[in-house]
Amino acid sequence: MGENLKVVRDATCTFCGCVCDDMHLTVDLDQKRIMKAENACILGKAWFREHGIEERPLALIGGRTATTEEAVEAAAQILAQARFPLIYGLSDTTCEAQRVAVAIADMIGGTVDTTTSVCHGPSGIAFEGVGESTASLGEIKNRADLVVFWGGNPAEAHPRLFSRYAVTPKGMFIPNGRKDRTVVLVDVRRTPSTPAADIFIQVKPRSDFEVLWALRALVKGRKVDPSIERRTGVSLAVLEDLVARMKSCRFGVFLFGMGLTMNRGRHFNSGALLALATDLNEFTHWVAKPVRGHGNVTGADNVVSWQTGFPFGVNFSRGYPRFNPGEFTSVDLLTRREADAALIIASDPADNFPKAAIEHLRRIPVITLDPKATPTTQLAQVAFTTATYGINVSGTVYRMDDVPITLRPAFESPYPSDEQVLTAIRDRVRALLGGNRLPAGAPVAAAS
Amino acid sequence: MGSPLRIVNGRVYDPANGVNGAVQDVCVRDGKIVADVPPDAKRIDAAGMVVMPGGIDIHCHIAGPKVNLARKVQPETHQDDVQLRTRLTRSGTGGTVPSTFATGYRYATLGYTTAMEAAVTPLGARHTLEEFHDTPVLDKGFFVLVGNNLLLYRLLQEGRREELRHALAWWLKVTKAYAPKLVNPGGDEMWKGQRNANITSLDDKIGSFDLTPRRVIAAFIEAGNELGLPHPVHIHCNNLGHSGNVETTLETMRLAEGRRAHIAHIQFHSYGAAAGKSQSNPTSRARDIIEYINTHPNISADVGAVMFGPATIMTGDAPLAYMLRRFGGNKWVNADTENESGCGIVPFRYQDRVYTNALQWAIGLELLLLSEDPWRMVFSTDHPNGGSFMSYPRLIRLLMDRGYRKEQMAHVNQKALDRSALRDCQEREYSLSEIAIITRAGPARLLGLTDKGHLGVGADADVTIYEEDEDKEKMFSAPRYVIKDGELIIEDHELRADHQGRLLHVAPDYDPQIEQVIEPFFEDFYTIRFANYPVDDRYVPNGQIIPTTPSVAAAPATAGTRT
Numbered sequence A: 001m002g003e004n005l006k007v008v009r010d011a012t013c014t015f016c017g018c019v020c021d022d023m024h025l026t027v028d029l030d031q032k033r034i035m036k037a038e039n040a041c042i043l044g045k046a047w048f049r050e051h052g053i054e055e056r057p058l059a060l061i062g063g064r065t066a067t068t069e070e071a072v073e074a075a076a077q078i079l080a081q082a083r084f085p086l087i088y089g090l091s092d093t094t095c096e097a098q099r100v101a102v103a104i105a106d107m108i109g110g111t112v113d114t115t116t117s118v119c120h121g122p123s124g125i126a127f128e129g130v131g132e133s134t135a136s137l138g139e140i141k142n143r144a145d146l147v148v149f150w151g152g153n154p155a156e157a158h159p160r161l162f163s164r165y166a167v168t169p170k171g172m173f174i175p176n177g178r179k180d181r182t183v184v185l186v187d188v189r190r191t192p193s194t195p196a197a198d199i200f201i202q203v204k205p206r207s208d209f210e211v212l213w214a215l216r217a218l219v220k221g222r223k224v225d226p227s228i229e230r231r232t233g234v235s236l237a238v239l240e241d242l243v244a245r246m247k248s249c250r251f252g253v254f255l256f257g258m259g260l261t262m263n264r265g266r267h268f269n270s271g272a273l274l275a276l277a278t279d280l281n282e283f284t285h286w287v288a289k290p291v292r293g294h295g296n297v298t299g300a301d302n303v304v305s306w307q308t309g310f311p312f313g314v315n316f317s318r319g320y321p322r323f324n325p326g327e328f329t330s331v332d333l334l335t336r337r338e339a340d341a342a343l344i345i346a347s348d349p350a351d352n353f354p355k356a357a358i359e360h361l362r363r364i365p366v367i368t369l370d371p372k373a374t375p376t377t378q379l380a381q382v383a384f385t386t387a388t389y390g391i392n393v394s395g396t397v398y399r400m401d402d403v404p405i406t407l408r409p410a411f412e413s414p415y416p417s418d419e420q421v422l423t424a425i426r427d428r429v430r431a432l433l434g435g436n437r438l439p440a441g442a443p444v445a446a447a448s
Numbered sequence B: 001m002g003s004p005l006r007i008v009n010g011r012v013y014d015p016a017n018g019v020n021g022a023v024q025d026v027c028v029r030d031g032k033i034v035a036d037v038p039p040d041a042k043r044i045d046a047a048g049m050v051v052m053p054g055g056i057d058i059h060c061h062i063a064g065p066k067v068n069l070a071r072k073v074q075p076e077t078h079q080d081d082v083q084l085r086t087r088l089t090r091s092g093t094g095g096t097v098p099s100t101f102a103t104g105y106r107y108a109t110l111g112y113t114t115a116m117e118a119a120v121t122p123l124g125a126r127h128t129l130e131e132f133h134d135t136p137v138l139d140k141g142f143f144v145l146v147g148n149n150l151l152l153y154r155l156l157q158e159g160r161r162e163e164l165r166h167a168l169a170w171w172l173k174v175t176k177a178y179a180p181k182l183v184n185p186g187g188d189e190m191w192k193g194q195r196n197a198n199i200t201s202l203d204d205k206i207g208s209f210d211l212t213p214r215r216v217i218a219a220f221i222e223a224g225n226e227l228g229l230p231h232p233v234h235i236h237c238n239n240l241g242h243s244g245n246v247e248t249t250l251e252t253m254r255l256a257e258g259r260r261a262h263i264a265h266i267q268f269h270s271y272g273a274a275a276g277k278s279q280s281n282p283t284s285r286a287r288d289i290i291e292y293i294n295t296h297p298n299i300s301a302d303v304g305a306v307m308f309g310p311a312t313i314m315t316g317d318a319p320l321a322y323m324l325r326r327f328g329g330n331k332w333v334n335a336d337t338e339n340e341s342g343c344g345i346v347p348f349r350y351q352d353r354v355y356t357n358a359l360q361w362a363i364g365l366e367l368l369l370l371s372e373d374p375w376r377m378v379f380s381t382d383h384p385n386g387g388s389f390m391s392y393p394r395l396i397r398l399l400m401d402r403g404y405r406k407e408q409m410a411h412v413n414q415k416a417l418d419r420s421a422l423r424d425c426q427e428r429e430y431s432l433s434e435i436a437i438i439t440r441a442g443p444a445r446l447l448g449l450t451d452k453g454h455l456g457v458g459a460d461a462d463v464t465i466y467e468e469d470e471d472k473e474k475m476f477s478a479p480r481y482v483i484k485d486g487e488l489i490i491e492d493h494e495l496r497a498d499h500q501g502r503l504l505h506v507a508p509d510y511d512p513q514i515e516q517v518i519e520p521f522f523e524d525f526y527t528i529r530f531a532n533y534p535v536d537d538r539y540v541p542n543g544q545i546i547p548t549t550p551s552v553a554a555a556p557a558t559a560g561t562r563t
């Protein structure tokens, strides 16, 4: 351990959507390493530990070492020449960087899409259909006396959802913490989260929708046939008991995960759950909240929405934003071989996209911004090494409940931030195009 | 800032300086109105045109968490109403809740240069400032929600009035807000904490607190006045939208006891109850409201007019939105913010055949036509609650053109007109000078923006030039020129430049000791660290602090420091 230690209080962990902002970091400035992350969960500790500075070139062009400036020029040339470029990722960077990324997509008439399209996209679509009753995490901490987890495994994916926000903490109207709450877990299998629950309801795989719809019927006082048990694995008595609890609590919350959204039914499942929460407000206070994965995926949803009116999968080729999941979402654009260039920010689609989409990524010029080497940076034509948000870079991150938090970086990085690189690319593309690119056939007045 | 500019031959309407249609030059340099510019300065020939200060929206909802939820939940309203990008400007989408860039450009193309976002949770301040950064042209500020704040409730409940004032100043300062806002005081706490209940009278007990809305409102009016804020406490009264709510509104205004208070979107608070069977049907009590305001110069209001067509209910008044959900189709958004607020959103449409909607439309007009002091009853639709800001030109025509108004009255639900006094104010037509007051000079004065809303030397060079037209809707829909901070933004009706406006905010002093009171509350009941809560200056690249004039010292006398 070096001599040159520094403590950063109230830093923020961006590893998962909980975005805990109570990290007290002990930093070795000589080694450029975080030695200790007080309050972090096991995942957060690993996140802080792993983000030292690696010796990597500032940029690679065609696999050869380059300066950031050379790479900006190469990236700008690719984007200025592309006819149907895709900008993807964005959930693990700051809102400041996200804003520039959307600006580039608008300027060149490309598509901007985020990792939402492969995680809680169905929840976004359900939201557009039925709305949502929701709350900031502090309301859940202060008031929720019935907490229902559905299709998620927080103990392993969002550990502090239990300890900081929703299960064990004491709150203003929950003076005894865990004792004052009833915790229900609904899932297709037992997981390390199961022991945290008072009531575990195991549903048969691919039957979440049926269970939710039966609950809606019961809440509305309709009859449900006992045969529901054969279909879903959950007896009518269990459902009736749950409904009685849901109607009589003071403040109920659903926290739902990708086990619900990335399953048979997709946005119908999220829609059924959101509608159930809405229905329950006839009786008592109810909210629902998708449990988001990536550190700033919620920021990406917000930025893309305020700039375009739509949360993800937005195309600008006609000179204005168009939203069409399935058409302008990344997996679809790549699988149909439509994108002719890709700018990938802080994401690794070559690792987690379907094979056909990855194959197309190999065919087209790809630009990446990432602190680490990944399968995607390895297939990139232009790969920037960037500083890590929250560790080396400040900026804004939105928690899964839409609460924005400003990051306190621990130590400086020799690498530029995503925002800096994207801003340089934007300015260079603008110079190459002489301003925003206008779509063919744009009205003359717009060209002034 | 643009090059020096001389506007010649235009009829100038600058009511704050007593100029009422005189043909005179207006000179602009370095972003300000000046007495003269060199003879070779660029000239704008405004012959046949009307020159006014830039428009100022005193109450609208254009940025922040609830606005973004309202955008997201209505993709269907965006796709048919798009904003094309140009070489210089960004693209976007419209509907009643446009994207940020479209919001800024569209306000500018109506001749507006300043707008106040009227309801932001303190926790959402950072988000709002980020959206403001992407909202071009306009100068902007926001009102921060404090009327359902549980720490402030605790202080008030314990009678700690001094500390309440310091804490209020702290909240205004650390969020970079412009004014404090009360929304249905107590209502959100009843909603979140009492199984979706609501406040029904000023004397209801607020949930588990030993408090009533009456005490909360009076305390905030007092604290706001003591802090000497440029704009006083901005109040969305209890019982919005309910028949018979006029009594609550009158009672709320009386609580000011001669001190300054502003009542928001007062149209929604001017309802009587019909006698007998149809008791739940509202009637118009606009006359009672206007009579009170005419005789109480400490009170001001924005009208919150309703325009037929699409709207979006978006409010910190969560129980209200839940009630309206029955009429709004099948989407409803609710969003609770810890310790601070509630929020509700419902897509909505006002229909001229529907009794209640027609009555609301009539009351908005009645209030403006009966008002004797245009400086204190100013223009708003509570955008997008009563209708989009894009409908402002039509509302101006309704005020200026009695023939048009009569024609429109023929189309609406006649029973509703019977229950209003609109037929009795048939004669009045607003003059251009009065329009300039209710859309510019008045809002500027009520907001305490001394450099805005007029064209005197030293004022901000925010100027709008309209081509005169018999059809006032057409005239006010598309100004020929708009100048923002001295820069020609719109020329020949079209955007010619992009521009980043300023954030207008206050920074009142407070006793730093108050942080010792606030911090422990954060430790216990917030999920964000106290140190991470204040919004830092990076979020305000272009800010302007509007000074306060406190009537009491910020730091209380402590032993040894004063005698």
Ligand code: SF4
Pocket: A013, A014, A015, A016, A017, A018, A019, A020, A039, A040, A041, A042, A043, A044, A045, A158, A159, A160, A161
């Ligand atoms: S719960 Fe998530 S954000 Fe919080 S410390 Fe763990 S990994 Fe980090």
Ligand SMILES: [Zn+2]
Pocket: B059, B060, B061, B118, B119, B264, B265, B382, B385
């Ligand atoms: Zn409002």
